[in-house]
Amino acid sequence: MGRFSRVEDRPTPKEVYNWRVYFAAMISTFAAVMIGYDSAFIGTSIALSSFKAEFALDKLNAKEFALISANIVSSYQAGCFFGAIFGYPLGYYCGRKWGLLVSAIVFCVGAILQIVASSSTGLGIIYAGRVIVGLAIGAASNLAPIYVAEIAPPAIRGRLIGLYELCWQIGGVVGFWINYGVSRNVKPGHLQWLIAFAVQLIPGGLLFFGSFVLTESPRWLVSRDRNAQALKNLAYLRNLPEDHPYIVDEYQAIEVTIAHERSLAGAGFWGPLRTVLTSRVLIKRLLIGSSLFAWQNGTGINAINYYSPTIFRSIGITGTNTALLTTGVYGLIKLFGALIWLIWLVDTLGRRFLLMFGSIGGAFSMYYIGAYIAIAQPNVGGSVASVPLSPGGRSAVAFFYIWTVFYSPSWNGTPWVVGAEFFPQHVRTFTQACMAASNWLFGFLIARFTPQMFLAMGYGVYMFFASLMVLSIFYVFFILPETKQIPLERMEELFAPGLKPWRAHAVVMARIQEDNAARKHEKRQSHDSSGKPSHDHSEPS
Known part of the structure; x- marks a missing residue:
């Protein structure tokens, strides 16, 4: 199969695969740049000596600093959890287009609060800003994937939703490298750590302006009885006239499906919620989709994203700049893996294979790292500052990067694709809110307790994550059906x-x-x- 080959559910005019649908997907998934950046920069910002000095964190012992850093990171995750839930009424009443615009505005407010923080204000305003930014990101993580799922032709749906993951990794790369750059080129002081916080306004501002030119989802418009506009938007996105047989068939399928779903759920805000909670099939899908984010966090990804300097110090890497550089390379590998996943893998190999493949390689890598730390004990006594990294330590770093190679084209983005595909239109905004909320809930637990886990468990943290990856292989094989190429209107047949x-x-x-x-x-x-x-x-x- 070619690089951009696709397997279609029906013969499709070539006009359908046009710049308009890619453009709309790219604008909406740009929300993920905000997510990726915020997930990446905060851990390295906390590690900067200038940040520690600004807020007197350099006077704390290891346990006290672990608690403060966990609070700074997890306050963002808590905001994301509630933001994902609020994304349901936002998406229901305002639609995907205006919901993303509101998310961008709230994000910028939270970023500004963090920018004005200083030693005179203390950390309180940073906590507030992190929570507000989290609210915006939680809502955006709800709305962006379902918008793309609703506008995408089935043959490239996984690829377009995958743009969300690609943007996430682009933001992550910038977030991982930003503090390495300022630590090398900006004199320690207030400005040094402030730059990374201020950069948040760039992706937030771009999403704000981009939202104005988005084409609203035809499926959402039909669900709100705005049928004429829905047909117009669908024809625009497919680059075909409104009376073209392909448009007529697709539009009729949307209308029939939504009419049928309304007969089951009833109209109104509470109808989707009642439908899900009274349907064993939908509850099963909800539990499966939500659990994928538990398994995703079970790989250790958020522990690495938020506390990468801590991770590399546990292997034996010392010095702030060296740890930041190693973290930056990790971000580049994640981006490269996301590109491979997006272009070649997600719509060809499928969701199940990628998840099991990622778990196999990731578990082996984590077991190796844990075994190295248990045997070599690179940080015993804290005397490694003047000792070069040993050959064993270099091999542990190599296996950390190997873990990244397995994780990034598998567990990184695939759960988001599945979560956006699993559910019918009339409940999708609600269920996507649950999907996103579950992601942030599990991320909150990891972010909140990772510093304490490393203090208490040492190398056992790696063994813990590796074992969870082994268990996920059996879970995916026996529980998760493959969704690639299945039209959204026929997804229920898989169950x-x-x-x-x-x-x-x-x-x-x-x-x-x-x-x-x-x-x-x-x-x-x-x-x-x-x-x-x-x-x-x-x-x-």
């Missing part, structure tokens, strides 16, 4: 009673191909009986 998760994709795809063949045959017979020539308006890519 039919008696259908095994590891066989569901093949069965449903066979049904889809049979239905498409029957529909094509009926159209041909209709044309033949009318005496008019049959014109196929669609072109397979």
Whole structure:
């Protein structure tokens, strides 16, 4: 298969894969640049001596500093959790377009609060700013993936949702490198640590202006009875006239599906919530989707993102600049892995294979790092400051990067893709709020307790994460059905009673191909009986 090959659920005109749908996806997923940057820069900012001196953190012992750093990081995660929940009413009443705009405004307010912090204000205003930024990011993490899932053609849906992950990693790379740059080029003092906090305004401002030119989701418009605008937006996104057979078929499928879902759920704000909580099938999907974020955090990713200097010191790397440089390389590998995942893997190899593949390689790498620390004890006595990194230490760093190679094209973005695909339109805003909230809840737990875990467990932290990755392999195989190439309107067929998760994709795809063949045959017979020539308006890519 070619680099940009795609497997379609039906023959699709080449105009459908146009710049408009990519442009809309890129604007909305730019919200993830904010997320990636905020997730990455704070851990290295706390490690700067200038930040510690500004807020008198350099006078604390290891246990006290661990508590303060955990509070700074986890206050953001707590805000994200509640923001993801608030994203449901925001997306329901305001839509995807204006919901993202509101998120950008709130984000910028929180960033400004952090920028004005100083030794005279203390850390309180930073805590407040981190919570407010978290509220915005939580809402954006809810709205951006479902917007992309709703506007994307099925054959490239995973790729377009994957732009969310790519933007996350771009923000992360900048966040990981920003403090290395200021530590090398800016004199220690207030300005040194302030720069990283001020850079938050760049992605927040860009999302704010970009939201004005977004094309609202046709599926959301139909759900709000704005059908004429929905048809217009769909035709615009597909770059086809409103009366084109492809547009007519897709629009009719959206209308029929939403009408059917309304008959089940009822209209209104509380209908989706009642539908999910009274449906065993939807609750099952919700638990599976939410649990993927538990397994994602079980890889250790957020412990590394937020406390990377601590991670590398545990291996034996010393010196602030060296730790920041090593962290920056980690960010670049994550970005490269995300690109491979986006371009080649997510819509070809599928979700299940990638997750199991990532767990196998990641577990082996984490076990190696834990074993090295247990045997070599690189930080015993804290006397390693003047000792070069040993060959064993270099191999542990190499395996840390190998872990990143396995993680970044698998667990990094795939749970977000699955969470955006799993649910029908009438409950998707609510369920995506639950997906995003679960991600931030599990991230909060990791962020809050990682410093204490390293103080108490040492190398056991790595063994803990490695063991969770081993368990996730069995979970994915026996519980998670494959979703690639399945139209959103037929996702529920993957959960039919008696259908095994590891066989569901093949069965449903066979049904889809049979239905498409029957529909094509009926159209041909209709044309033949009318005496008019049959014109196929669609072109397979």
